Amino acid sequence: xxxxxxxxxxxxxxxxxxxxxxxxxxxxxxxxxxxxxxxxxxxxxxxxxxxxxxxxxxxxxxxxxxxxxxxxxxxxxxxxxxxxxxxxxxxxxxxxxxxxxxxxxxxxxxxxxxxxxxxxxxxxxxxxxxxxxxxxxxxxxxxxxxxxxxxxxxxxxxxxx
Amino acid sequence: xxxxxxxxxxxxxxxxxxxxxxxxxxxxxxxxxxxxxxxxxxxxxxxxxxxxxxxxxxxxxxxxxxxxxxxxxxxxxxxxxxxxxxxxxxxxxxxxxxxxxxxxxxxxxxxxxxxxxxxxxxxxxxxxxxxxxxxxxxxxxxxxxxxxxxxxxxxxxxxxxxxxxxxxxxxxxxxxxxxxxxxxxxxxxxxxxxxxxxxxxxxxxxxxxxxxxxxxxxxxxxxxxxxxxxxxxxxxxxxxxxxxxxxxxxxxxxxxxxxxxx
Numbered sequence: 001x002x003x004x005x006x007x008x009x010x011x012x013x014x015x016x017x018x019x020x021x022x023x024x025x026x027x028x029x030x031x032x033x034x035x036x037x038x039x040x041x042x043x044x045x046x047x048x049x050x051x052x053x054x055x056x057x058x059x060x061x062x063x064x065x066x067x068x069x070x071x072x073x074x075x076x077x078x079x080x081x082x083x084x085x086x087x088x089x090x091x092x093x094x095x096x097x098x099x100x101x102x103x104x105x106x107x108x109x110x111x112x113x114x115x116x117x118x119x120x121x122x123x124x125x126x127x128x129x130x131x132x133x134x135x136x137x138x139x140x141x142x143x144x145x146x147x148x149x150x151x152x153x154x155x156x157x158x159x160x161x
Numbered sequence: 162x163x164x165x166x167x168x169x170x171x172x173x174x175x176x177x178x179x180x181x182x183x184x185x186x187x188x189x190x191x192x193x194x195x196x197x198x199x200x201x202x203x204x205x206x207x208x209x210x211x212x213x214x215x216x217x218x219x220x221x222x223x224x225x226x227x228x229x230x231x232x233x234x235x236x237x238x239x240x241x242x243x244x245x246x247x248x249x250x251x252x253x254x255x256x257x258x259x260x261x262x263x264x265x266x267x268x269x270x271x272x273x274x275x276x277x278x279x280x281x282x283x284x285x286x287x288x289x290x291x292x293x294x295x296x297x298x299x300x301x302x303x304x305x306x307x308x309x310x311x312x313x314x315x316x317x318x319x320x321x322x323x324x325x326x327x328x329x330x331x332x333x334x335x336x337x338x339x340x341x342x343x344x345x346x347x348x349x350x351x352x353x354x355x356x357x358x359x360x361x362x363x364x365x366x367x368x369x370x371x372x373x374x375x376x377x378x379x380x381x382x383x384x385x386x387x388x389x390x391x392x393x394x395x396x397x398x399x400x401x402x403x404x405x406x407x408x409x410x411x412x413x414x415x416x417x418x419x420x421x422x423x
Binding site: 003004005006007008009010011012014015016017018019021022023025026027028029030031033034036037040 | 167173174175176179180183184187190191194195197198201202203204206210213214217237238239241242245246302305306307308310311312314315
């Protein structure tokens with residue numbers, strides 16, 4: 001086993017060249033890729049964090065919108081209730097008014113008819129009385145005493161009726 | 162024990178097995194790393210990419226445990242190259258061996274592609290001594306002290322260069338801590354660091370390979386033992402690669418990090 005200077009030098013030179021080549025063509029790109037991956041992961045983590053924040057914001061917004069919608073719906077229902085109640089009242093009122101008007105009209109009609117009937121009755125009863133009186137009594141009475149007599153009877157009839 | 166084929170060109174020795182082993186480790190490491198980063202993807206990494214990223218994380222944690230994070234990034238590449246190259250180197254000698262034997266009847270020099278490995282005299286001498294000449298062509302590069310010394314010297318030079326340029330005052334002062342009289346001890350410590358780094362790696366892997374070739378002498382009966390030892394050697398190889406890398410990082414952090422408390 002001798003110490004060979006050529007082997008010694010050859011080892012140094014070979015290692016130097018190997019280091020240069022590996023550093024340039026193998027480890028350089030490898031480190032670059034590893035660094036790139038580190039950056040990628042960092043970036044992805046950042047974007048994930050950003051997405052999470054955005055989601056939270058959206059959720060908050062949606063909650064708010066939901067709250068507003070609920071409030072609006074409640075208001076609408078309330079308003080509808082109020083409108084309905086008012087309308088019902090109006091309808092009832094109108095019906096009541098109509099009913100009272102109809103009743104009054106009917107009463108008036110009844111009164112009219114009654115009056116008319118009374119007048120007609122008065123006239124017929126008057127004629128009939130005259131006829132009956134002139135036939136039964138067959139006595140000449142002047143028109144005036146006739147009238148007084150008729151009125152007197154009619155008054156009695158009116159009071160009884 | 163097998164010899165290693167050493168050729169001499171212009172009086173300079175070349176250990177062919179080491180050179181082959183380093184080249185193979187170099188190519189495997191490079192191909193593996195390039196394959197791993199071939200289809201890089203941010204969100205859908207392949208299995209190999211996942212493994213590489215695990216190694217990066219592992220080395221990163223190793224470094225981050227000994228030095229501040231922002232400083233560490235620059236040394237991850239170095240750490241990864243070290244751990245991959247050494248781990249692959251450690252495993253290289255495990256699966257098989259290539260041994261050429263020189264027969265007893267062979268006379269004259271042993272040559273490879275016209276280059277002399279052993280001279281005629283050496284061959285004759287070996288024959289006379291009754292020695293069996295065999296050359297191992299395949300081994301872990303880290304089973305060669307020259308190679309581990311090369312790696313350790315890279316770390317040594319780097320550590321002291323970084324210490325001098327980035328942390329000059331603190332670096333120079335630490336040789337005289339805690340008292341100036343400790344200077345020789347500190348120098349000794351500085352010198353032993355790369356020495357232990359190189360020797361630890363070399364010794365572990367070399368011992369493993371020696372044991373493998375010893376077990377091979379047992380023939381068929383050695384197979385279960387060989388399996389166990391090879392499995393253990395994978396573990397040792399991983400541990401040594403990890404140790405070499407983490408020690409390098411510790412030395413770098415010691416040299417570059419200014420400690421406020423001192």
